[in-house]
Amino acid sequence: MICLPMLMIVFYAFTTQGNEVLTLQFTLDNFLRFFEDSIFPSVLWRSLKIAINTTLICIAIGYPCAYVISKLPGNKQSLMVLLITLPMWINMLVRTYAWRGMLNDSGLSNEMKVYIGMVYNFLPFMILQIHTSLSKMDQSLLAAAEDLGASKWQAFLKVTLPLSLPGVISGITLVFLPAVSSFFIPKLLGGGDFVLIGNLIESYFISTGDWNFGSAISLIMAVIILISMYITKKLDRQSKEVH
Amino acid sequence: MKKIIQFKNIVKQFDNQIVLKGINLDIYENEFVTLLGPSGCGKTTLLRILGGFLDADDGEIIFDGEEISKVPAYKRDINTVFQKYALFPHLNVYDNIAFGLKLKKVSKDIIEQKVNRMLSLVGLEGYAKRDVTLLSGGQQQRVAIARALVNEPNVLLLDEPLGALDLKLRKEMQIELKNIQQEVGITFIFVTHDQEEALTMSDKIVVMKDGEIQQVGTPTEIYNEPINEYVARFIGESNIIDGIMKDDYLVNFDDHDYKCVDFGFKKNEPVDIVIRPEDIDLVPRNKGIMNGEVKSVLFKGVHYEIIVETTSGTSKTVTMHVLGNKDIVNDEAHEKISASDFYMDLEDVENLTDAIVVARANAQAWNNEDEDVSLAKIEYDVKNAIGTYPCTFATAKGTEITINITVVKPVYTEDKANDEAIQAFDFYKTVDEIKESIALDTDLKQWANAQAWSLEDESPIEIWDVKYDFDDEDIKEGDYQITFSTMGRELKVHTTDYQEVGTKVGVLFAPEDLHVMSKMGN
Secondary structure, eight states, X not given: OOHHHHHHHHHHHTBXXXXXXXXXXXXXXXXXXXXXXXXXXXXXXXXXXXXXXXXXXXXXXXXXXXXXXXXXXXXXXXHHHHHHHGGGGSOHHHHHHHHHHHHTTSOOOHHHHHHHHHHHHHHHHHXXXXXXXXXXXXXXXXXXXXXXXXXXXXXXXXIIHHHHHHHXXXXXXXXXXXXXXXXXXXXXXXXXXXXXXXXXXXXIIIIIOOHHHHHHHHHHHHHHHHHHHHHHHHHHHHHHHHO | OOEEEEEEEEEEEXXXXXXXXXXXXXXXXXXXXXXXXXXXXXXXXXXXXXHTSSOOSEEEEEETTEXXXXXXXXXXXXXXXOTTOOOOTTSBXXXXXXXXXXXXXXXXXXXHHHHHHHHHHTTOTTOTTSBGGGSOHHXXXXXXXXXXHTTOOSXXXXXXXXXXXXXXXXXXXXXXHHHHHHHHTOEEEEEEXXXXXXXXXXXXXXXXXXTEEEEEEOHHHHHHSOSSHHHHHHSSOOEEEEEEEEETTEEEETTEEEEOSOOOOOTXXXXXXXXXXXXXXXESTXXXXXXXXXXXXXXXXXXXXXXXXXXXXXXXXXXXXXXXXXXXXXXXXXXXXXOOOEEEEGGGGGGOOHHHHHHHHTOEEEEXXXXXXXXXXXXXXXXXXXXXEEEEEEXXXXXXXXXXXXXXXXXXXXXXXXXXXXXXXXEEEEHHHHHHOSXXXXXXXXXXXXXXXXXXXXXXXXXXXXXXXXXXXXXXXXXXXXXXXXXXXXXXXXXXXXXXXXXXXXXXXOGGGOEEEEOTTO
16 A cells, blocks of 8 residues: 555656557656756756755754753753643645745745755754754763863763764655655745746646656655765764764 | 971852861871761762862862862862763763873874873773773773773872762772772862771771761771760671670670770760670570570671670560440441540640541441451540540441540659650450451550650550460450560671570670770760
């Protein structure tokens, strides 16, 4: 049941349009078309760039937030976690519409608006992941580091940071993946001319009805995601070995 | 020897609770000092203040001639072995130990030299590359010690480091720690609540209680000459007896004078006397200083722990009226009900509740299937005066029984010598109730409402003995005498010779085995 839709996508991606069982034709045209037309790779590149930047911004804002929260006393900590999860109780689409209302007359560039929407939507995932790994950390380790001659800053660099890396890495996975394939945030906030790979897939499936090409783009995306996940996993393992 | 640490009037409070009440303590170079006390006595707080993890509210810490209260932890020449080791889980054994040296920017080859020397000191050669999270408790312990010692501190603090280890490993580590301390020749300050650990390892023991130091001394001083009852109880097992110091070298307890080696007390000063269980010998009757009867024997492995009663306790005899079966049967409702008359103390009438009445009367109802039926009605009108009052119990279906509650004047026996009193009442029971009893001694105490208390402060005293001469499996209607008594003077004796419970023996100890101490608070 889980694999069936995936298999259908693979099937569509490698066949020509108008599939009737009798005229079934396997082809690589869909993929060739993607790379031959210069517009598609540039959309892909733009999507990756936005996803990577979103992830970096989320780390830059999320880590200090999570760190501060993890230093609060227990009940305030739960309150802050609740406040961070609170927006998630409301549909993401509705919240993005709300942002559209607010940003429409702001005079910001479309790219800026997309970044705001993305960071707003995905930041909680980053904060929660990092917060979990920070709050799990045994506080006596910091006392031990200090005892061995580490200043507060050194203790942070040598103990807190490496021990919170797994949280950062799972935060990256949780932010990067939805960011790279998101389609309604650029659609709603990008003013219609800001096309990302997610929008491409959506338009081929829904507007054009070219399921085969849409499937091919999805597959390419899937491969890219797979590669990026492999790289993060590898980084994760390396960070453990280095220390 | 040189003083390395001086605590001067250290005060600390948390949430308005004073945990350290002005600690003054000197610690010398190369000493193995143990802070000993139960949890909450302030020993860990004192250690954390010295380590720099807590600030004292008041007082000074002089370290090597300098006041260090304001020096942050990372600048103090002190290292700590934490309670749960606090090893860095993301570093291997080598990097954990090298942590402090790397921060000091020591060159690589020197770090390697020092770490390897530490590994061999703690017996972990070949473990350098191991993941610390996969080590056993004892190995983690050794890494924690090595990690602290590699920095060559002047003082090593150890916060209950052996608490998480099993008994055998703990004993091994005790010896090993002592050896390491002697080898590196620095001051160890060790915190523990385990008196045996303290006695085994320390050069000096500091006994603490409620944020105050009780006694400072070598293990033998603390054991042989405890300064007060608290220290005596905390260190080793002991018999502690209230007595009066008649004169120098003469102490009185249980109405007899005994020679002792203590002097310098006021005439007739009330004192506590300690006799260690292993200092007492059991000899044939009339061959010792006093006579007694063996009350209980426990096998403790190397020795037996024998409780000997040397003076009898306070006792009270009551009559148990045993009646035949008088269950009331209600054929219509298919139910039975039973309850017994009982006596009660005039003083208790005010506090009488339904639950007490049901328990004292042992009122119960049940149906043909032997299921309990609850009592729907409990009616009594007991006046606050001596007399006999009826009391009726009934079920919802109308099965009922009436009994008599007899209110009597409190009757108790006082024993001025033991400073205690005991009371008990006559009572009624049926043959069946006695036969059905699972724990007869306990039930008899409850039925007779037997209680004993101290005349000094009215605190309850355990009723140690219940004597009767009937066979509860085969009891008939009639009156029986039951005697309840408290334990008299009990002496705990450790000996390798077995004694039968009930044996009459003589008790022998030497004048130097009596350790006389001032009463606490004086």
